[in-house]
Amino acid sequence: MKDRYKNGIFSYKDLLPIKAGHTLSLSLSKRDDINIFLFGLAKGTDISEELYDNRSLYINLDGSIRIGDHKLSNDQAIFSGGLNSYAIYADEDSYLLEISYNKKEDKMLKLENMGQIFSLKDVITYLDGGISNYDVYSRDDLKIVLMAFDAGEGLTPHTAPGDALIFALEGEADMMVKDETHRIKAGEQIVFPKGVRHNVTAVTKFKMALILVK
Template sequence: MAGVFTVEQLRPIKDGMTISRDAKMGQTTAVTFFSLGKDTSISQERYDVTSIYIGAKGTADFLIGDQAKKEPVSDGDCLIIPGGTLCGVETATGTVYTEIIIKKETNMNSIVKSGEVMKLKDLISYEEGSIANLDVVSNSTMKFVLMAFDEGTGLTPHRAPGNAIIFALEGKATIGYEGKDYTLSAGENFRFDKNGLHSVTAQGKFKMALLLVLE
């Protein structure tokens, strides 16, 4: 699969149901799309490794720790849960999100606070005439990075050494992929395969997150 999509399209909300779909990105980094129907929940559980949650549609309360502290996650929000921490989810309205389970020790940017909801687009600023990069979490098998493209900037065609998903956070861009152009807007995603030839050209200012799985 390659092209523009939304997580909601891949895993639409169904009343009374909790549904998950493996994104098939790799084995060491597990990426899963989740949808929870109105008034549904997932009981608290513990992963031994770091997990990342990225809101795509609706709002969910993540229940963190022994006291089940509530952290609301909605569109464009990110929540990082350290290994060994109890975490569950409940929603009154329905929600869609991406879960990333990182099965190896990670390097985390010092500006990131585990257990606190962050608005991804607010973590990185535009720099005049430039492309800004900020690594959020990384290890030898994955990288989750933010990028801010000032107007008139872009990435020339290149190939990445792993499967990847772009999360468009703000603005609009043209994604060139294997000889075809796609328009990507805030709230949409783009999937490209390992070694797929791709480029990014900002239409005005543009911010995105990139999940690259190196397997």
């Protein structure tokens, strides 16, 4: 993850303000085999039809997006297999996250095999007095996880083997990063840098998506 995103809470809307008639993109993480891009698409704009070799997970963070024949609303996502040709169109001002990765040996999970639209918040449910985890996608160098915390529940301080990008989906939580604690709420993001001690404590019932790149 780029260093500029490792300084506390941020919002994708502040990173990439939408401009009328524009399609904007911002690289959050770029490697030979894994890329994470944020797109800001003004209403009526599009990304023209192209042939994509890599697999991608698309997450519609806000707005209304069409990817080929699939229409995504807020917090909905879809996996796209490689060697597919499709266009992306914004029916209204929208923010789209693309996680693109090559097709090396990996662990195929149920959601990817379905090839259907799914809602991040609806995939995982709360556990009374506990924490739920759901692996959306997993391989040695890339992990995408959904987590749901009951109010007051949290993780013990720990470090991660790579940078972890957190998207708050529902509720509020306190995020400790090194010696600082940040209050995060739905619609905001934070990065846990590689090797830096951190934890999560839910203030209310709290759901988040975690993207770990090693």
